[in-house]
Amino acid sequence: MTRDPDDGVELLWREKEHEPRRGLTTGRIVRAAVELADAEGLEGLSMRKVADRLGFTTMSLYRHVPGREQLIELMLDEVMGEHPRPQEGEAGWRTRLEAVARQAWELRRRHPWMAEVRGTRHVPGPNGVAHYDHMLAALAGTSLRPSEVIAAIALVGRFVDAEALVLVETQREERRSGVSEQEWWGARESLYERLDRYPTLTHLWECGGWDQPEDSFEFGLARVLDGIEALINKRDETRDDSCQECGTPLEPAPSGRPRVYCSRACRQRAYRNRRRP
Amino acid sequence: MTRDPDDGVELLWREKEHEPRRGLTTGRIVRAAVELADAEGLEGLSMRKVADRLGFTTMSLYRHVPGREQLIELMLDEVMGEHPRPQEGEAGWRTRLEAVARQAWELRRRHPWMAEVRGTRHVPGPNGVAHYDHMLAALAGTSLRPSEVIAAIALVGRFVDAEALVLVETQREERRSGVSEQEWWGARESLYERLDRYPTLTHLWECGGWDQPEDSFEFGLARVLDGIEALINKRDETRDDSCQECGTPLEPAPSGRPRVYCSRACRQRAYRNRRRP
DNA sequence: CTTTCGCTGTTTATGCCGTACACGAAGTAA
DNA sequence: TTACTTCGTGTACGGCATAAACAGCGAAAG
Secondary structure, eight states: OOSOTTTOHHHHHSOOOOOOSSSOOHHHHHHHHHHHHHHHTTTTOOHHHHHHHHTSOGGGGGGTSSOHHHHHHHHHHHHHTTSOOOOOOOOOHHHHHHHHHHHHHHHHHHSGGGGGOOOSOOOOOHHHHHHHHHHHHHHHTSSSOHHHHHHHHHHHHHHHHHHHHHHHHHHHHHHHHSOOHHHHHHTOHHHHTTOTTOHHHHHHHHTTTTTSOOOHHHHHHHHHHHHHHHHHHHHHHHHTTBOTTTOOBOOOOSSSSOOOSSSHHHHHHHHHHHHOO | OOSOTTTOHHHHHSOOOOOOSSSOOHHHHHHHHHHHHHHHTTTTOOHHHHHHHHTSOGGGGGGTSSOHHHHHHHHHHHHHTTSOOOOOOOOOHHHHHHHHHHHHHHHHHHSGGGGGOOOSOOOOOHHHHHHHHHHHHHHHTSSSOHHHHHHHHHHHHHHHHHHHHHHHHHHHHHHHHSOOHHHHHHTOHHHHTTGGGOHHHHHHHHTTTTTSOOOHHHHHHHHHHHHHHHHHHHHHHHHTTBOTTTOOBOOOOSSSSOOOSSSHHHHHHHHHHHHOO
16 A cells, blocks of 8 residues: 555655545544454454444455554554643653653553554654653753663653553453452462462561552552652762863852853853764 | 363472373473474464474364463463572662562563563462562562562562563564664654654754663663662651551660561551451 | 546455364273 | 273364455546
8 A cells, every 4th residue: 555565654644634425544444443442452453353343344454554563553643642732831850751651651541552562663653753752851851861861761651551551451351251350369279378488478468468559550650750860869969060061160050050061162062062973 | 181271270380290201291392382482482482383393283282281371371480490599698678679680681581472471360380489489588678568569579570571572572573674673763764854843852862862872671770779769768767766556656776677666565466457457 | 438547445365373173092990 | 801081183163464356436538
C-alpha cells in the first residue's frame, strides 16, 4: 500500500484524509482496531477480527494498512492524541513530571494494550512526539545535563509501562478465569507448604508484609521521583561552583535563574560549540 | 500429563527424575527449549521446533509437559538455578541489593527470553523462590516496613525486566535486519524534518543530549537505588522517636540492633497482633 | 462513445502455530 | 497368557498473517 514499506513515516504524519461516506479508510480501520484491542488486548487483535468488525474481508485491510505491525503503530499515535492539552503551569519539575507520569498511567488504564506493544523501532507520530516533548520539558529546566534529562524521562516512561503491563495482565487473567488474583494465590496451598526453608520469606510473611501490600504504582513512582530528585540535588550542589564553559568559579546570581556561565563570552562560546562541533 | 492441570506446583517442585539412557524426559525437553529460546527468543519457541531439536514428533512432548505455557514456567525455574550461590557477606543493604540486581541483569543477558515471559500467575519453582528470598534479605535488615521491603524488591525486579526487555528487542531487531539501532534511526530523515515545532526536543538536540546517551541500565539502577535510599533515610529519622506498638518515645539502644519497641511487653503484644489479627 | 488505467475489495492459497484425539508398540503386573 | 499403563506417532482442526491473482468501478483520455 505505501510505496515505502520499510519506513512508515509518511503514513503516520500525513494530513488527515477526508472520509468518504462508506467504504474503508485507514482511520476507520485504526479506530476499529483500537476498540478491539481495548476489549480483547493486543493478543486478541487479529486482522480477521478487525475486518469482521467493519464488515469487510480480511484482505481488504491490506489496501489501507501495510500490515499488523504498522496498524499497531497507527493505533498508538491515535490514542496518544487523547492526552490532555499540556497546560503551561509554572509548577516545579517534580509536580510536572509526576503529572505527566499520571497522565500516561491514566491513558494506559483506558487502553491497556499500549503497554503490551513490543519493539523499539516505532516511529512516533505527531501526537507521540508532542507528548514526549511535553515530558522532556518537565526536566529541561533543571540542573540535569541533557543526556540525563533524556535518560530520566525514559526511565519514568519505562516504569509506567512496566507497571501498566503487570496491571493489564492481572486484570485480563482475572476476567478470563473468573478468579481474583488473591483467590488464585490463596489456593496455591501446595506451594506454601514448601516455603518453610526460606528464612526471610517466612519472616516477612509472619510480620504481615503481604497483608496490606503497598500500591505498586504509587510506591514505585515515589521512589523513582525521589531518585531523580537526589540526582538533581547533587547537580545543584556542584553546579554553582564553576562556569560550565571555562571552569572558573562564578559568584551566584542574587536572584532569579541561577547562573551557569561566568560571562557573556563563555555563554556565547558554549553556544557556538553546540551549534558546530 | 499432570493430573492437576490447572495447578502445576507438583511439576515444578518434584524431585529430580532419574533420566533413562534414551527417550524423552521433562528435563531434556526443558533444556532443549532453553537452548532454542536463547537462540531465537520466546517468539521462536514452538513445540514443533523443540521436538525437532530432540528428534521426536511434536505431540510426544505433551506426554511430559502439559503445554507451552507450563513448559515456559519450567524453563524459568531451570535458568533461575544458574544464579550464583548467595554468599553471606555483611555488606550494607545497598551493596547487596545492587549485587542481586546485577546478577538478575546478567542472567537476562544470558537468557534474553526471560524478560519476554508474560503473565502474573507463574508459580515459582524452588530456584525462583531461593532467589526471591535472597533479594528480600538485602532489605530485610533495614528500617523499611515489611510491605515496603516487598514493594521495593518488586520495583527493582520490574526495573531489571523492563530494561532487559528493551535490550533484547533492540538486539534481536539488529540481528534480524542487519541494521544497527543508530543507523536505523539515523535513516529516518523524513521524521526529523518535522520535529522543528517541538521546542524542548530541538533544544535538547542542539545541546547534544543524544550524542553520548547515558547507559540506560546504569542510570536507572542508580536512580532506583537512590529512591529506595531516600525512603530508608526517612524511616531511619522517624524510627527512634516512638515505640512501634504503643507510640511512647523510647531511648535508643547504646549499641547493636536499634530498638523498635519500648518494652518486652510491647514486642510481645505486636507479635500476637501479627499472628492472629 | 469507447478504451485504458488506477483504486478497492474479494477469492484462493501457503505456511506457520498449539493441541485434541485415536492409534499402536512396548513394558509390567496378575 | 491377559489386562493395563506408559510412551511415542499420525492425522486433523481451527487460528493466524499475508502473498498473489482477479473483478468491479469511476475517471480520464482517445
